[in-house]
Amino acid sequence: MLDVFCQISSLPLGYSHPDLMAVVTDPKNASVSAARPALVFFPNMDYPEKLEKLVESVAPKGLKHMQTMMCGACANEFALKQSFIRYRHRERGGLPTEEDLASAKYNQAPGTTNYAVLSFEGGFHGRTYACLSLTHSKAIHKVDIPAENWPFAPFPRLKYPLKEFETENRAEENRCLAKVREIIDERKQAGGPVAAVIVEPIQAEGGDFHATPYFFRNLQQICKETGAAFIVDEVQTCCGATGNLWAHEAWDLPEAPDFVTFSKKLISGGYFFKKEFEPKLGLRIANTWMGDPSKVLLMEAVVDVVKRDRLLELTRESGAHLQAGLEDIQNKYPQHLHSTRGAATFCAINTTDSALLPKLAANMRDKGVLVGTCGTNTLRFRPALIFQPHHADIVLDTLESAVKEL
Amino acid sequence: MLDVFCQISSLPLGYSHPDLMAVVTDPKNASVSAARPALVFFPNMDYPEKLEKLVESVAPKGLKHMQTMMCGACANEFALKQSFIRYRHRERGGLPTEEDLASAKYNQAPGTTNYAVLSFEGGFHGRTYACLSLTHSKAIHKVDIPAENWPFAPFPRLKYPLKEFETENRAEENRCLAKVREIIDERKQAGGPVAAVIVEPIQAEGGDFHATPYFFRNLQQICKETGAAFIVDEVQTCCGATGNLWAHEAWDLPEAPDFVTFSKKLISGGYFFKKEFEPKLGLRIANTWMGDPSKVLLMEAVVDVVKRDRLLELTRESGAHLQAGLEDIQNKYPQHLHSTRGAATFCAINTTDSALLPKLAANMRDKGVLVGTCGTNTLRFRPALIFQPHHADIVLDTLESAVKEL
Numbered sequence: 001m002l003d004v005f006c007q008i009s010s011l012p013l014g015y016s017h018p019d020l021m022a023v024v025t026d027p028k029n030a031s032v033s034a035a036r037p038a039l040v041f042f043p044n045m046d047y048p049e050k051l052e053k054l055v056e057s058v059a060p061k062g063l064k065h066m067q068t069m070m071c072g073a074c075a076n077e078f079a080l081k082q083s084f085i086r087y088r089h090r091e092r093g094g095l096p097t098e099e100d101l102a103s104a105k106y107n108q109a110p111g112t113t114n115y116a117v118l119s120f121e122g123g124f125h126g127r128t129y130a131c132l133s134l135t136h137s138k139a140i141h142k143v144d145i146p147a148e149n150w151p152f153a154p155f156p157r158l159k160y161p162l163k164e165f166e167t168e169n170r171a172e173e174n175r176c177l178a179k180v181r182e183i184i185d186e187r188k189q190a191g192g193p194v195a196a197v198i199v200e201p202i203q204a205e206g207g208d209f210h211a212t213p214y215f216f217r218n219l220q221q222i223c224k225e226t227g228a229a230f231i232v233d234e235v236q237t238c239c240g241a242t243g244n245l246w247a248h249e250a251w252d253l254p255e256a257p258d259f260v261t262f263s264k265k266l267i268s269g270g271y272f273f274k275k276e277f278e279p280k281l282g283l284r285i286a287n288t289w290m291g292d293p294s295k296v297l298l299m300e301a302v303v304d305v306v307k308r309d310r311l312l313e314l315t316r317e318s319g320a321h322l323q324a325g326l327e328d329i330q331n332k333y334p335q336h337l338h339s340t341r342g343a344a345t346f347c348a349i350n351t352t353d354s355a356l357l358p359k360l361a362a363n364m365r366d367k368g369v370l371v372g373t374c375g376t377n378t379l380r381f382r383p384a385l386i387f388q389p390h391h392a393d394i395v396l397d398t399l400e401s402a403v404k405e406l
Numbered sequence: 407m408l409d410v411f412c413q414i415s416s417l418p419l420g421y422s423h424p425d426l427m428a429v430v431t432d433p434k435n436a437s438v439s440a441a442r443p444a445l446v447f448f449p450n451m452d453y454p455e456k457l458e459k460l461v462e463s464v465a466p467k468g469l470k471h472m473q474t475m476m477c478g479a480c481a482n483e484f485a486l487k488q489s490f491i492r493y494r495h496r497e498r499g500g501l502p503t504e505e506d507l508a509s510a511k512y513n514q515a516p517g518t519t520n521y522a523v524l525s526f527e528g529g530f531h532g533r534t535y536a537c538l539s540l541t542h543s544k545a546i547h548k549v550d551i552p553a554e555n556w557p558f559a560p561f562p563r564l565k566y567p568l569k570e571f572e573t574e575n576r577a578e579e580n581r582c583l584a585k586v587r588e589i590i591d592e593r594k595q596a597g598g599p600v601a602a603v604i605v606e607p608i609q610a611e612g613g614d615f616h617a618t619p620y621f622f623r624n625l626q627q628i629c630k631e632t633g634a635a636f637i638v639d640e641v642q643t644c645c646g647a648t649g650n651l652w653a654h655e656a657w658d659l660p661e662a663p664d665f666v667t668f669s670k671k672l673i674s675g676g677y678f679f680k681k682e683f684e685p686k687l688g689l690r691i692a693n694t695w696m697g698d699p700s701k702v703l704l705m706e707a708v709v710d711v712v713k714r715d716r717l718l719e720l721t722r723e724s725g726a727h728l729q730a731g732l733e734d735i736q737n738k739y740p741q742h743l744h745s746t747r748g749a750a751t752f753c754a755i756n757t758t759d760s761a762l763l764p765k766l767a768a769n770m771r772d773k774g775v776l777v778g779t780c781g782t783n784t785l786r787f788r789p790a791l792i793f794q795p796h797h798a799d800i801v802l803d804t805l806e807s808a809v810k811e812l
Binding site: 111113 | 413414416417420421422423426427429430431433436437439440441442443444446447448476477478479480483484486487490491493494495502506507508510511512513517518519520521522532533534535536537539542544545546547548549550551552553554555556558670673687689690692693694695700704
């Protein structure tokens with residue numbers, strides 16, 4: 001079986017990679033697993049230095065502060081909290097008052113705020129309560145569960161091939177950006193301001209929807225103008241599959257995002273943030289474990305292997321080969337396939353009919369290639385970073401053979 | 407250093423316990439750490455059987471369904487979701503309609519409900535959004551962050567020694583129970599019914615507040631009558647420190663709680679639930695990792711050691727010794743200490759003045775005993791389950807010597 005879904009895009013280096021096996025079996029790494037520290041109060045003596053080195057090696061350009069967490073949802077939940085704290089700090093012009101503290105304990109104003117977070121239609125940010133309120137991919141995730149009445153804007157729905165639809169796509173992105181600005185203005189006037197905007201570089205669970213750097217640069221600019229934190233959710237896009245360690249590197253932003261959240265292929269969950277978002281008081285961003293040092297050991301090893309083995313270069317090469325092959329196949333079978341798109345190996349193709357999707361995925365699986373699906377009619381490819389062009393050939397041959405059987 | 411705080415009550419067997427070190431260094435356990443499965447879709451072939459055995463060994467009486475999660479907050483978040491789903495299923499008399507699904511995707515009624523969860527003043531249930539809305543221990547955890555407008559009731563504030571205040575304490579518990587019933591009735595009439603009640607067996611972070619079995623039996627009864635799920639948050643009380651594997655065993659309930667959540671000493675987070683709360687459709691309780699098999703391996707080992715080494719019996723013996731000693735010390739120093747209370751080693755003592763607390767804890771630490779604090783004036787003891795009577799003697803000698811220096 002060739003797995004190009006890789007545990008829902010969460011295996012960076014495939015199965016039983018020798019470097020990760022070495023970390024896991026090294027006796028000197030055993031004690032943090034056998035007696036896990038409560039990092040909030042009791043990190044090991046050498047832990048801060050260790051984290052500093054890791055941050056230096058992996059942080060997105062312009063970001064120097066990292067908070068580890070357990071998973072992607074957790075990372076988003078706590079990035080939101082830091083956004084609220086910072087928004088309120090600026091609004092109030094200082095630290096919480098006695099009245100803020102007394103009322104917050106009982107979920108009352110003024111200590112409890114009525115801030116909103118803006119998300120996007122089709123987005124996915126996790127399954128915990130706040131994250132779920134920001135998630136609009138599949139209704140079955142949400143139905144029957146209460147939610148925050150937070151606003152959402154449309155996310156661009158680009159037409160492919162991009163070169164043919166430049167004008168339409170630009171208009172589509174401008175439409176979405178205008179809606180973002182409109183919502184933020186409305187909420188501000190209504191007294192429940194948008195304290196943060198959260199966005200995926202590629203809407204993965206929702207159906208592999210992409211937007212151009214133009215869209216994200218303008219989105220960041222709107223956040224800057226309105227004071228909303230700009231949170232880039234890289235839980236699925238982090239760690240190289242798009243050809244960059246961080247997908248947002250492709251946007252050429254004038255400055256770093258305010259937050260970049262991660263998990264999955266980086267093994268540890270967590271987020272990077274700008275220093276100005278660091279809370280001024282202790283215990284505001286806290287829980288018992290605050291991540292897991294045993295996962296951080298694996299995160300370090302993954303990043304080292306990606307650099308040592310030049311896996312970003314490999315992923316770009318394999319991705320180009322895979323995407324070119326997908327285009328060839330869609331050109332041969334336009335009655336079944338269209339809209340090949342992607343960044344390096346983080347790529348996808350649509351079926352013309354959503355009923356074809358499960359059949360196609362099952363055909364491929366039966367022929368030995370495990371692929372993922374997302375949205376309503378999208379086949380998504382999420383190979384590990386060790387995926388080579390000859391693996392792409394296997395995927396392409398299998399896809400073509402599976403399409404023929406539709 | 408004798409650690410009787412144990413990483414905020416999260417170390418079941420102290421540091422470097424040979425059985426846990428053996429699990430962590432066993433090469434046959436390496437692959438689930440080096441290539442973590444996405445349990446939602448791809449559990450290892452032998453995993454269901456493994457979980458069944460674990461459930462048999464550790465489940466609270468009357469519960470046979472377990473869902474693993476990453477941490478305690480996560481466990482509570484997902485237990486809440488199952489409560490909402492079940493409440494709505496019963497209210498609607500069946501599965502979600504097309505209209506429910508279409509509206510839920512956009513956080514709108516009828517698919518998005520306006521259900522509430524009732525919590526208790528002084529309670530602590532975690533730091534993610536929904537959990538934080540249910541947490542009322544320290545304002546600094548909550549201030550500036552939006553919250554659900556969910557109701558909370560007073561939790562009994564018992565007077566000690568219990569034997570002297572039986573009448574007053576019963577009246578106090580009845581007052582709290584009456585308030586619970588009143589809130590549930592009010593919310594139902596207002597059209598935002600209480601779908602779940604969440605409670606800790608001992609309010610730990612809030613200040614080690616206990617209630618009697620009478621209180622919990624009646625609370626369960628109110629839940630039964632009103633249709634609210636009865637969620638017992640055993641994140642801090644699970645796994646033996648109260649002298650039972652589950653603290654709620656001491657209540658002699660006529661039937662199991664609807665949910666029992668856990669984490670900390672059990673290493674894996676998760677929850678047990680009644681079959682009737684199992685969602686009827688797939689993907690409703692889901693995320694990528696759904697817990698961590700490497701933590702489940704440790705959870706198994708912990709439970710095996712607790713049984714093999716008769717650690718519940720030891721904990722009861724050591725706890726009785728520790729509590730008797732604490733009472734002796736409070737009787738000698740009533741100007742500084744009062745209200746010794748606890749279940750086995752899960753015990754606490756108050757300082758007469760909150761300003762004494764940090765001094766006392768620091769004095770003890772400087773003398774080689776690490777204790778925890780909670781609430782405003784409570785010294786809490788959270789030793790590991792290997793804590794023996796002679797360890798209790800060290801704690802008591804150190805406490806007395808530290809008190810003398812106040």
